[in-house]
Amino acid sequence: MSEPRIIVALDYPRAEPALVLARTLRPELCRLKIGKELFTIAGPQLIEKLMQAGFDIFLDLKFHDIPHTVAAACKAAASLGVWMVNVHASGGRNMLLAAREALATSPTKLIAVTLLTSMNRDDLQEIGWQGEPNDVVQRLALLARDCGLDGVVCSALETAGLRQLIGHDFDLVTPGIRPVNSRLDDQQRIATPRQAIQQGASYLVIGRPITQATDPLATLIQLNQAIAS
Numbered sequence: 001m002s003e004p005r006i007i008v009a010l011d012y013p014r015a016e017p018a019l020v021l022a023r024t025l026r027p028e029l030c031r032l033k034i035g036k037e038l039f040t041i042a043g044p045q046l047i048e049k050l051m052q053a054g055f056d057i058f059l060d061l062k063f064h065d066i067p068h069t070v071a072a073a074c075k076a077a078a079s080l081g082v083w084m085v086n087v088h089a090s091g092g093r094n095m096l097l098a099a100r101e102a103l104a105t106s107p108t109k110l111i112a113v114t115l116l117t118s119m120n121r122d123d124l125q126e127i128g129w130q131g132e133p134n135d136v137v138q139r140l141a142l143l144a145r146d147c148g149l150d151g152v153v154c155s156a157l158e159t160a161g162l163r164q165l166i167g168h169d170f171d172l173v174t175p176g177i178r179p180v181n182s183r184l185d186d187q188q189r190i191a192t193p194r195q196a197i198q199q200g201a202s203y204l205v206i207g208r209p210i211t212q213a214t215d216p217l218a219t220l221i222q223l224n225q226a227i228a229s
C-alpha cells in the first residue's frame with residue numbers, strides 16, 4: 001500500500017477526544033496533525049501515545065521568532081520523534097537557515113508555511129505584502145527551498161505553479177481542503193481533495209470535514225478513494 005497522503009488535523013481542546021478519534025482511524029489510512037491548541041494542553045505525552053499507536057505525527061506549531069529561538073524550538077520538537085515540524089517562511093532567511101541547521105541530522109521533515117490558507121488578496125494588501133497570493137507563495141517557497149527546507153505549506157491553488165517552478169523533489173502540504181458541498185469555515189483559498197492531488201499536492205491536511213463528520217472513518221476512506229481514482 002502507498003503512503004498515506006491525508007493528514008488529519010486533530011484540532012481539539014483536550015487529549016481525550018483526540019485519542020477517541022485516533023482509535024477509530026488507522027495509521028495506514030492517514031497521518032495525524034497536532035496544532036497549537038492540542039499541544040498546549042496535552043503536550044508530548046499525547047504525541048507519544050499517538051506514535052505508539054503507529055501514527056506519524058505532524059507537529060504544526062508554525063514557529064516564528066528570532067533565529068536562535070526557532071532553531072532551539074525545532075530541535076525540541078524533532079526530539080519528540082515526530083515526522084514533520086514547521087516554521088513560518090516569513091521569519092526570513094536567517095531564521096530558516098537556523099532551523100535547517102538545527103535539524104541537519106534529524107529525520108524529521110522541516111517545512112515552512114508560505115501564506116495561510118485563511119488569507120486572501122485583501123488580507124495581503126492590509127498587511128502590506130506586495131502581490132497576489134500566488135506571487136507571495138512562490139516568493140516564500142523559493143526562499144524555503146534555497147534554505148534547504150523539505151517543503152512548504154500552501155493552498156492547492158498554488159501547487160501547479162510551484163511544481164513548474166521547483167519540480168517534484170519538494171513537499172507541498174495543502175490545508176484548505178474542502179470536499180464538494182462542505183462548509184468553508186474560515187478557509188479562503190480552497191480546493192477539493194481530488195483537485196489538490198491533481199494539481200501536485202504531496203499531502204492534504206484535512207480537519208473539520210473529517211473530525212466533525214458523523215462517521216470520520218467512513219469519510220476518511222471516501223476521501224482516500226477520491227484521491228486514488
Ligand SMILES: O=c1ccn([C@@H]2O[C@H](COP(=O)(O)O)[C@@H](O)[C@H]2O)c(=O)[nH]1
Pocket residue numbers: 009011035113115116117118153154175176177185187205206207208209
Ligand atoms: O495555511 C494553513 C496552515 C495550517 N492550517 C491548519 O490546517 C488545519 C485545517 O483544518 P480544517 O478544519 O480542515 O480547516 C488547521 O489545523 C489549521 O491550523 C491551515 O488551515 N492553513
